[in-house]
Amino acid sequence: MSTEYSGGGDLTFSLKVMWGGREKPTRGPRPGLSVERIVEAAIRVADSEGLAALSMRRIATELGVGTMSLYRYVPGKNELVDLMLDAAYGEGLEPGRTPEQEAEALRGKGWRAGLEEIARGSWALHLRHPWILQVSQARPVLGPSSIKGLEIALRVLDGIGLDEFEMMKMITLVDGYVTGTARIIVEAGQAAKQTGVSDEQFWQAQEPFMTRLLDDARFTTLRRVADAGVFADVSGADPSAGDDGFEFGLQRVLDGIEAYVTAGREAR
Amino acid sequence: MSTEYSGGGDLTFSLKVMWGGREKPTRGPRPGLSVERIVEAAIRVADSEGLAALSMRRIATELGVGTMSLYRYVPGKNELVDLMLDAAYGEGLEPGRTPEQEAEALRGKGWRAGLEEIARGSWALHLRHPWILQVSQARPVLGPSSIKGLEIALRVLDGIGLDEFEMMKMITLVDGYVTGTARIIVEAGQAAKQTGVSDEQFWQAQEPFMTRLLDDARFTTLRRVADAGVFADVSGADPSAGDDGFEFGLQRVLDGIEAYVTAGREAR
DNA sequence: CATAACTTCGTACACCGTACCCAGTAAGGG
DNA sequence: CCCTTACTGGGTACGGTGTACGAAGTTATG
Numbered sequence: 001m002s003t004e005y006s007g008g009g010d011l012t013f014s015l016k017v018m019w020g021g022r023e024k025p026t027r028g029p030r031p032g033l034s035v036e037r038i039v040e041a042a043i044r045v046a047d048s049e050g051l052a053a054l055s056m057r058r059i060a061t062e063l064g065v066g067t068m069s070l071y072r073y074v075p076g077k078n079e080l081v082d083l084m085l086d087a088a089y090g091e092g093l094e095p096g097r098t099p100e101q102e103a104e105a106l107r108g109k110g111w112r113a114g115l116e117e118i119a120r121g122s123w124a125l126h127l128r129h130p131w132i133l134q135v136s137q138a139r140p141v142l143g144p145s146s147i148k149g150l151e152i153a154l155r156v157l158d159g160i161g162l163d164e165f166e167m168m169k170m171i172t173l174v175d176g177y178v179t180g181t182a183r184i185i186v187e188a189g190q191a192a193k194q195t196g197v198s199d200e201q202f203w204q205a206q207e208p209f210m211t212r213l214l215d216d217a218r219f220t221t222l223r224r225v226a227d228a229g230v231f232a233d234v235s236g237a238d239p240s241a242g243d244d245g246f247e248f249g250l251q252r253v254l255d256g257i258e259a260y261v262t263a264g265r266e267a268r
Numbered sequence: 269m270s271t272e273y274s275g276g277g278d279l280t281f282s283l284k285v286m287w288g289g290r291e292k293p294t295r296g297p298r299p300g301l302s303v304e305r306i307v308e309a310a311i312r313v314a315d316s317e318g319l320a321a322l323s324m325r326r327i328a329t330e331l332g333v334g335t336m337s338l339y340r341y342v343p344g345k346n347e348l349v350d351l352m353l354d355a356a357y358g359e360g361l362e363p364g365r366t367p368e369q370e371a372e373a374l375r376g377k378g379w380r381a382g383l384e385e386i387a388r389g390s391w392a393l394h395l396r397h398p399w400i401l402q403v404s405q406a407r408p409v410l411g412p413s414s415i416k417g418l419e420i421a422l423r424v425l426d427g428i429g430l431d432e433f434e435m436m437k438m439i440t441l442v443d444g445y446v447t448g449t450a451r452i453i454v455e456a457g458q459a460a461k462q463t464g465v466s467d468e469q470f471w472q473a474q475e476p477f478m479t480r481l482l483d484d485a486r487f488t489t490l491r492r493v494a495d496a497g498v499f500a501d502v503s504g505a506d507p508s509a510g511d512d513g514f515e516f517g518l519q520r521v522l523d524g525i526e527a528y529v530t531a532g533r534e535a536r
Numbered sequence: 537c538a539t540a541a542c543t544t545c546g547t548a549c550a551c552c553g554t555a556c557c558c559a560g561t562a563a564g565g566g
Numbered sequence: 567c568c569c570t571t572a573c574t575g576g577g578t579a580c581g582g583t584g585t586a587c588g589a590a591g592t593t594a595t596g
Binding site: 155209225254259 | 283287366367368402404410415418419422423426431432433435436437438440441443444445446447448449451452455473474477478481486487489490492493496498513516517519520521522523524525527528
């Protein structure tokens with residue numbers, strides 16, 4: 001079992017569906033399903049049972065249809081995942097509002113507050129849909145939602161003294177930080193379900209090795225950190241415990257960006 | 269097909285193998301294989317063909333043995349992935365040197381240079397073994413290599429005015445940035461192989477949608493960025509193109525950390 | 537009303553991880 | 567010495583996956 005790949009199949013089909021460029025059939029029986037309903041069901045399954053449980057048979061059962069019926073609407077599983085991604089990305093966006101309006105609202109309190117809000121939105125999105133992190137975004141199929149999100153982020157950073165390359169790099173930086181941290185924190189919550197190994201079993205198995213380790217003279221710093229209680233809440237059940245770490249790191253990242261922005265401004 | 273999970277199976281077995289706590293059999297035929305050889309072959313396959321191609325049958329073929337023979341040495345695929353991870357993490361570490369020695373060498377030019385080097389090492393590791401990014405590190409099985417790496421990183425940050433929690437947060441921050449960015453950049457290079465869609469095909473399929481998009485008044489900023497050539501090298505073949513973006517972001521992250529460290533020092 | 541276009545979906549195939557089992561091999565105890 | 571015991575090798579089989587193919591039913595159009 002390996003990671004899903006985005007953009008792996010009939011690309012033109014996915015793009016047409018996402019941008020609304022497919023024509024309705026006139027003849028034949030009325031379609032009993034729709035791409036939207038399939039995508040919705042698939043997201044529901046992935047949210048609650050994880051991407052591992054997302055099979056075409058499972059989705060068909062969820063919708064009460066035959067497995068192969070899905071292939072009348074979606075060319076394959078790869079394309080379905082593409083559509084799931086774009087649907088998820090679109091959740092935070094008001095469909096009626098233009099990127100300009102969204103960006104203006106975000107920039108009300110300055111670019112830093114705007115970027116902060118974007119990062120928090122992305123963080124929350126990954127908490128809601130942990131399966132996104134398991135889909136390789138290598139060459140993301142550019143759907144309307146991701147494009148819209150990119151335009152908004154660019155507008156937030158526009159006019160503060162960065163050139164186009166720098167703007168894009170900053171967005172990559174924040175995105176990299178958010179998704180990287182989300183992977184570490186979010187997946188921990190899912191691990192028990194996915195692996196069938198409970199948190200207790202997991203730490204119990206590691207414990208003898210850990211205690212022996214902490215007495216080792218080579219790992220004195222680790223021991224001090226462990227004694228301070230840094231790992232105490234790792235096995236804890238509080239899912240929002242990761243939020244503190246996220247916020248802390250986010251501020252450091254934004255500090256780094258701000259230092260660059262102000263330095264560039266002074267140089268002018 | 270969904271992401272591999274680390275720590276999914278017989279945990280104690282993986283831990284014993286990693287920490288060298290398994291006894292040799294006395295009776296019976298000599299083992300024709302070894303865990304090390306299997307792990308090595310598995311990494312070879314994953315490196316060259318991707319995690320998707322890593323099946324027990326494939327590994328067995330690689331080694332010229334029957335598929336089920338592998339199960340004499342490894343309880344299952346999950347455990348094998350655990351071992352692959354620890355083996356990969358161990359690559360950058362000199363086996364003979366203690367964490368103290370490694371950390372001292374890194375700290376020679378200050379904590380920032382040390383952290384920088386750790387980040388670059390991790391970046392290079394992910395370039396060498398892209399499959400690592402496809403393995404969920406939710407609850408990483410703590411092997412000697414990852415523990416050693418953590419101890420080294422902690423020592424690099426020790427004594428510069430951060431408390432234990434802050435030290436750990438900084439490490440999470442840098443790790444999150446490195447892996448997050450690596451995912452974005454590294455996987456792009458693998459996408460063509462994995463999906464069977466060439467780069468040309470991919471961008472050709474998206475082009476009509478993109479050009480229509482760029483004429484849209486709602487996406488003027490995106491258009492300006494595209495015209496500046498920011499996306500020009502995305503489809504390019506140069507794999508080291510991502511290095512610039514990585515280095516740029518890394519410096520911003522380190523700036524953010526440095527600002528926090530010096531602010532804390534002044535407060536004292 | 538025949539036809540063409542469209543739907544639903546059962547069957548089948550190649551792949552996966554791996555449980556089970558049996559045959560072959562080598563050391564230890566008598 | 568040989569028999570028991572522990573071990574290795576690996577064939578077969580089972581239940582899962584994505585999906586190609588094709589048969590059967592439904593509906594608008596010429």
